[in-house]
Structures are given as C-alpha cells and as structure tokens.
Amino acid sequence: MAATPTPLRTSLPRSIARILLGAILLAAGTVHLTVARSEFAAQVPSWFPLPTDVVVVGSGIVEILLGAALILLLRYRVLVGWIVAAFFIAIFPGNIAQYVEGVDAFGLDTDRARLIRLFFQPLLVLWALWSTGAWRDRRLLRSSGEHQRH
Numbered sequence: 001m002a003a004t005p006t007p008l009r010t011s012l013p014r015s016i017a018r019i020l021l022g023a024i025l026l027a028a029g030t031v032h033l034t035v036a037r038s039e040f041a042a043q044v045p046s047w048f049p050l051p052t053d054v055v056v057v058g059s060g061i062v063e064i065l066l067g068a069a070l071i072l073l074l075r076y077r078v079l080v081g082w083i084v085a086a087f088f089i090a091i092f093p094g095n096i097a098q099y100v101e102g103v104d105a106f107g108l109d110t111d112r113a114r115l116i117r118l119f120f121q122p123l124l125v126l127w128a129l130w131s132t133g134a135w136r137d138r139r140l141l142r143s144s145g146e147h148q149r150h
Contacts, residue, residue, distance in 0.1 A: 010077070010133045017131035018070055018077070021084070025067030032060025042105030045097035062087065070132070081132025088124045095121055 010018070032040050037056055044052045066087060069080045098105065099114040108114045129135040 010131075014131050014133060017127065018081075021127055021131055022067040022070030025063045025070065025084070027067075029060045029063030029065075029067060032056055032063060036106075039105045042103045043091075043094040043098050045094055046101060047097075048094075059091065077132045078134045078137045081128050081134025084128040084132070085125045085134065088121060088128060092121050 037053070040056045040059070041052045044055045048055060066080070066084050069076070070084060073080055095114075095118055097103075098108065099111065099118060102111065102114075108117055
C-alpha cells in the first residue's frame with residue numbers, strides 16, 4: 001500500500017486566510033445556536049422540507065465542525081477545503097430565497113442589498129479553495145483515493 005501523498009505547504013497568506021475563514025465559521029456556527037437564530041431562520045427557504053429550527057441548528061453545528069476542521073485538520077486540509085466549498089454552494093439557495101422572497105435579516109432590508117450579497121457567496125467558495133490549497137492540490141486528493149483502492 002503506497003503512502004498517501006502529502007499536500008504541498010501553503011504560504012503564510014493562505015494559512016492566515018484559512019485560519020480566518022475557520023474562525024468566521026466557528027463564530028457563525030456559534031451565533032446560529034445562540035443569539036442570531038431568528039436571523040438565520042430568515043434565510044431558510046419557505047419551500048425547504050425540514051423544520052426551520054432543525055436547519056438552523058444543523059447548519060450551525062456543521063459550521064462549527066467545518067471551522068474547527070479548517071483550523072485543526074492540517075493533514076486533511078485539501079479535503080476540508082473541498083467540503084467547505086461544497087457547504088457554501090449548498091447553502092446558496094437560502095441566500096437566493098432570501099432575495100426572491102424579500103426577507104429582511106442581517107440588515108439586508110432592501111432588494112438591492114440582498115442582491116449584492118449574492119455575489120459574495122462565490123467569493124466564499126473561492127476563499128475556501130484558495131486558502132486550503134484545495135484547487136492547487138486537487139490531484140493529490142484524487143491520487144490518495146487511488147492509493148487507498150489499490
């Protein structure tokens with residue numbers, strides 16, 4: 001069995017960006033579960049099939065876990081980067097629903113403000129991929145899966 005390839009080291013700016021993103025996710029997850037539950041509830045689409053509070057609590061827990069993983073799981077940095085990027089994509093429909101349904105939350109009380117916010121979600125995806133080196137080191141993730149199968 002071949003050893004799992006080690007991702008290339010990341011630069012100090014990437015490391016700082018990864019830790020900062022992790023801290024932001026930890027904070028967001030914490031406020032999901034505490035002081036901003038109603039604000040986050042406003043972002044759950046009306047058509048979503050689960051109870052709103054379950055979605056808010058569940059996404060808060062996921063954010064805490066992802067934030068901790070970004071900071072602590074350096075060996076799995078590439079995989080975590082892809083998972084965080086996928087999470088940001090998965091929650092994007094909530095941001096779209098907030099715009100389409102005209103729901104006020106987090107100071108986004110105009111259609112213009114809600115629309116502008118939509119353009120920041122792709123930046124979060126890019127932040128996750130860049131700061132973890134996930135895009136740069138994507139071949140290593142693929143080859144580690146091939147090594148595990150052999």
